[in-house]
Amino acid sequence: MATLKEVAKAAGVSMPIVSAYLRGSTSIRMSADTRRRVATAIEELGYTPNLATRSLRTARTNVLAVVVPELDNPALTDVLRGIYDGATRHGYVIMLGDAVQLTSGSQTLQHLLSQSRVDGVIVTRSSALDEGVLSGVAGRGLPVVFLDNESTDGHHWLALDDADGIRVATEHLVELGHEQIDFFGGRDISPRSSMTKLRYAGYIAALQAHKLAPRPPVICGQEPEQGYEAFSTMVAPRVVQRRRDAPTALVVNNATTAMGVLAAAYDAGVAIPGDVSVIGYHGTAVTAMARPRMSTVRMPMYELGSRGVAMLDKIIGGEFMPSGILEDIPPKAIARDTTASP
Amino acid sequence: MATLKEVAKAAGVSMPIVSAYLRGSTSIRMSADTRRRVATAIEELGYTPNLATRSLRTARTNVLAVVVPELDNPALTDVLRGIYDGATRHGYVIMLGDAVQLTSGSQTLQHLLSQSRVDGVIVTRSSALDEGVLSGVAGRGLPVVFLDNESTDGHHWLALDDADGIRVATEHLVELGHEQIDFFGGRDISPRSSMTKLRYAGYIAALQAHKLAPRPPVICGQEPEQGYEAFSTMVAPRVVQRRRDAPTALVVNNATTAMGVLAAAYDAGVAIPGDVSVIGYHGTAVTAMARPRMSTVRMPMYELGSRGVAMLDKIIGGEFMPSGILEDIPPKAIARDTTASP
DNA sequence: CTGAAAGCGCTTACAG
DNA sequence: CTGAAAGCGCTTACAG
Structure with missing residues (x-):
C-alpha cells in the first residue's frame, strides 16, 4: 500500500499539499500544475487514504451505526432507504446491526458502538431492544437518535404520527359506512411502550368524531402468526356465526400482523372484504403484491429515515435539534382490495 | 475519553500490561492482583479501546463489507442472517451496502471498500452490480468472496447448486403427474450471467430423466411485476382457452417472481393449483404466510452466508480456500398450497 | 513483570 | 506554497 508520503515524494510536493488535495481543502491554493502532478502520482501509485489514520487525527469516522429490530422486517425497508440516502448525502457510511444479536454485553454491540468506531447511532424501534442494550447505547456519550417516541427521557427522537395514521385508517372505514370497527394490536413489546396506546387513541378519536362507540382493542402481537391466531380465535367465530357483536371492519396496527389476519x-372461510374489511398500517411492497391486495395507510417512512440522519448529523456537529413527531407529511389511506362498504 | 495511558496510570502499571490485558494476551503473565487493578481502572474510567488506533497498528479492522443488490430483497434474509452469525463467530462486524447506491465511482463504494476500512468484502449476486463496481471491488487487492458462481475468473466464490434446486422443483411436479411443465425465468440481468442457463439445465435434466420433453423457457425478469406480466400475457390466455399446449405446471426461477405469477x-381467474400448479425457488417467510401458501424448494441460504464468511476469514488469514458449490445440504421441495396433481 | 521508545499514516499548526 | 515536526492512541519489540 502506497502512503501519502510516497505520493508526496512521487509528485515532488510536500505531504500537507497532498493531504489538502485529498480533502479538497480550499484554504491552501495550489497551481493547476501541482494539482495535476499530485493527481497523477495518486493514480500511478493506486493510493487510497488510510481512513483509520484519518479518524485517529480527526476523531471522526464518518460511520453511523444503525440498529434495527430485525433485518428482514419489511416495514423497515423504506426507513433504511431513507437512512442510506441521508447518509450518502451527509457523507456517512452505514454499519447495520440486528437487535437480535444485540443482547446486552454482546460483542457485536461493543464493536458497533465502540466510541472510536462510529460518530453516532440511529436506533429504530427501541421497544425491541432490551434495557441493557438501550442503556449501553445511550450511556456511552455517543450521539443517538431514536426513530421512535418511546424514549423521551432526555434522548433525541423522531417519530411518525401513529395516532394520526390510525385515525386516518379508521376514518377510511367509517367513510365506507362501517360502524362496528375493531382495533387490532396492543400487546406491548416492552413495559416502556406507549406506542400502542397512542395508536388506539387515534382509533378512538376517529370514532368519536363520528359519534360512534369505540370497542375494546383486540390484543395481539405484531407477528403474522399472532395476527393469525387472534383473528382465528377472537373474530372468525363471531363472524361465521353472524353474531350481532361481530365487527364488520378491522383496523390492524401493522401490515405484518394484517398479513396474518x-x-x-x-383459512376460516371469511370473505375479505365481503364479510369483513381490513385495513393495515404502513404497508410494504409485498402487501401490495399479494392477493387480495391490502388496503393500508401510507406513512412517511422514507422521510423518517432520511430526516433521522439529518438530525443525527446536526447533533454530531454540536447543534441543537428538537425531538418531535414528523407531522408535515400527512398519512394517506390507500384503498386496495381488502376494504369495501358493509 | 480515557486513554490506555490513563488506565495504566490509575492502575499503577505500564501501558503494555493494560494492552495485553485488553487483548487477552497469553504471552505476558500477570498476577491476579495486577489483573484486578487493571480491571478496576478500566471500569472506573469507563475506558473503551480506540479501535481506529488499534487498526492503525495491526492493519486489521475486523470489519467486513457486505454488498447486496438491494437491502429489502427477501431472498437475502437468510443469507444475511448467516453472514451476521458467521461474522460474530469470527469476530467481525458488518458494514452493509446496497448495490443500488453502489454505482461506479460512488462515494459510498469508496468508503465501504477503502483499503483501510474493511478487512474483506462479501458480494452477493454480483450480476446485479455494474462492471465498474465489480472491478472496483476486485481490483483493490482486498480479499473478496462472491456468493455467486458467475465470476469464476480468478475470484473466490461460493454458490448454491441452482441446477439441482430447479431439478428438485421440477421433479416434484413430475411426481405429482405433470407432463406439461413450463420453466419461468431466463432474462439475464447482465451479459455475464450464466445463472439462468444453469437453472434451466436443472429443469431439462429432471424432465429427461422421466422421458418428458423439455419446453422452451418463458423468458421473464425476476421482479414480481415481471412475473405478473409474463404469466398474464404468455400463460393465462392459453390456460383460459384450454389450449392443448397450455402448461399444467410452472417451475418459477424465483419466489419473488412467483409472487407476481x-x-x-x-386476477385472470386461473385457479392455483386447480388449473395450474406453481412451485417457486427458495421461498421466504412471506411466501409461506400469504395465501395460497407457495410451494417452494428450500435452499441452504443461511449456510451460504455463514460459510461465505468462514471462507473470507480464511482468505484474510492467508490460507487457501477452493471456490465451489455448496453441495452437502441438498435442496428439498416444500409442498404447500400451490402444487397438486393435474 | 517495568518503563522508555519507536512507529503505524495521517492532519495540523508553524516558521520560513 | 515548502519542510520539518508534533501528536492522535495504541502495539510491539527491547533493555532492564
Whole structure:
C-alpha cells in the first residue's frame, strides 16, 4: 500500500499539499500544475487514504451505526432507504446491526458502538431492544437518535404520527359506512411502550368524531402468526356465526400482523372484504403484491429515515435539534382490495 | 475519553500490561492482583479501546463489507442472517451496502471498500452490480468472496447448486403427474450471467430423466411485476382457452417472481393449483404466510452466508480456500398450497 | 513483570 | 506554497 508520503515524494510536493488535495481543502491554493502532478502520482501509485489514520487525527469516522429490530422486517425497508440516502448525502457510511444479536454485553454491540468506531447511532424501534442494550447505547456519550417516541427521557427522537395514521385508517372505514370497527394490536413489546396506546387513541378519536362507540382493542402481537391466531380465535367465530357483536371492519396496527389476519380469514372461510374489511398500517411492497391486495395507510417512512440522519448529523456537529413527531407529511389511506362498504 | 495511558496510570502499571490485558494476551503473565487493578481502572474510567488506533497498528479492522443488490430483497434474509452469525463467530462486524447506491465511482463504494476500512468484502449476486463496481471491488487487492458462481475468473466464490434446486422443483411436479411443465425465468440481468442457463439445465435434466420433453423457457425478469406480466400475457390466455399446449405446471426461477405469477393468476381467474400448479425457488417467510401458501424448494441460504464468511476469514488469514458449490445440504421441495396433481 | 521508545499514516499548526 | 515536526492512541519489540 502506497502512503501519502510516497505520493508526496512521487509528485515532488510536500505531504500537507497532498493531504489538502485529498480533502479538497480550499484554504491552501495550489497551481493547476501541482494539482495535476499530485493527481497523477495518486493514480500511478493506486493510493487510497488510510481512513483509520484519518479518524485517529480527526476523531471522526464518518460511520453511523444503525440498529434495527430485525433485518428482514419489511416495514423497515423504506426507513433504511431513507437512512442510506441521508447518509450518502451527509457523507456517512452505514454499519447495520440486528437487535437480535444485540443482547446486552454482546460483542457485536461493543464493536458497533465502540466510541472510536462510529460518530453516532440511529436506533429504530427501541421497544425491541432490551434495557441493557438501550442503556449501553445511550450511556456511552455517543450521539443517538431514536426513530421512535418511546424514549423521551432526555434522548433525541423522531417519530411518525401513529395516532394520526390510525385515525386516518379508521376514518377510511367509517367513510365506507362501517360502524362496528375493531382495533387490532396492543400487546406491548416492552413495559416502556406507549406506542400502542397512542395508536388506539387515534382509533378512538376517529370514532368519536363520528359519534360512534369505540370497542375494546383486540390484543395481539405484531407477528403474522399472532395476527393469525387472534383473528382465528377472537373474530372468525363471531363472524361465521353472524353474531350481532361481530365487527364488520378491522383496523390492524401493522401490515405484518394484517398479513396474518388475511391468511386466517382465508383459512376460516371469511370473505375479505365481503364479510369483513381490513385495513393495515404502513404497508410494504409485498402487501401490495399479494392477493387480495391490502388496503393500508401510507406513512412517511422514507422521510423518517432520511430526516433521522439529518438530525443525527446536526447533533454530531454540536447543534441543537428538537425531538418531535414528523407531522408535515400527512398519512394517506390507500384503498386496495381488502376494504369495501358493509 | 480515557486513554490506555490513563488506565495504566490509575492502575499503577505500564501501558503494555493494560494492552495485553485488553487483548487477552497469553504471552505476558500477570498476577491476579495486577489483573484486578487493571480491571478496576478500566471500569472506573469507563475506558473503551480506540479501535481506529488499534487498526492503525495491526492493519486489521475486523470489519467486513457486505454488498447486496438491494437491502429489502427477501431472498437475502437468510443469507444475511448467516453472514451476521458467521461474522460474530469470527469476530467481525458488518458494514452493509446496497448495490443500488453502489454505482461506479460512488462515494459510498469508496468508503465501504477503502483499503483501510474493511478487512474483506462479501458480494452477493454480483450480476446485479455494474462492471465498474465489480472491478472496483476486485481490483483493490482486498480479499473478496462472491456468493455467486458467475465470476469464476480468478475470484473466490461460493454458490448454491441452482441446477439441482430447479431439478428438485421440477421433479416434484413430475411426481405429482405433470407432463406439461413450463420453466419461468431466463432474462439475464447482465451479459455475464450464466445463472439462468444453469437453472434451466436443472429443469431439462429432471424432465429427461422421466422421458418428458423439455419446453422452451418463458423468458421473464425476476421482479414480481415481471412475473405478473409474463404469466398474464404468455400463460393465462392459453390456460383460459384450454389450449392443448397450455402448461399444467410452472417451475418459477424465483419466489419473488412467483409472487407476481400467483397475483396474475388470481386476477385472470386461473385457479392455483386447480388449473395450474406453481412451485417457486427458495421461498421466504412471506411466501409461506400469504395465501395460497407457495410451494417452494428450500435452499441452504443461511449456510451460504455463514460459510461465505468462514471462507473470507480464511482468505484474510492467508490460507487457501477452493471456490465451489455448496453441495452437502441438498435442496428439498416444500409442498404447500400451490402444487397438486393435474 | 517495568518503563522508555519507536512507529503505524495521517492532519495540523508553524516558521520560513 | 515548502519542510520539518508534533501528536492522535495504541502495539510491539527491547533493555532492564
